[in-house]
Amino acid sequence: MTISPQWTMITLRRGQPTCHIKYGEDTAILAGDALQTLAFSILADQAMPGVQR
Numbered sequence: 001m002t003i004s005p006q007w008t009m010i011t012l013r014r015g016q017p018t019c020h021i022k023y024g025e026d027t028a029i030l031a032g033d034a035l036q037t038l039a040f041s042i043l044a045d046q047a048m049p050g051v052q053r
Contacts, residue, residue, distance in 0.1 A: 019031060019032075
């Protein structure tokens with residue numbers, strides 16, 4: 001995942017402080033990495049008709 005410097009200038013999203021403002025950049029990056037890993041895990045666990053493992 002690429003973190004764009006443009007996004008680090010945004011302080012509010014939908015009227016709420018962005019994650020990197022509220023919790024710090026390090027935590028925001030780790031949270032993004034964790035959510036991406038979770039998404040891939042959920043997709044990998046889904047049944048795919050016609051595909052054998």
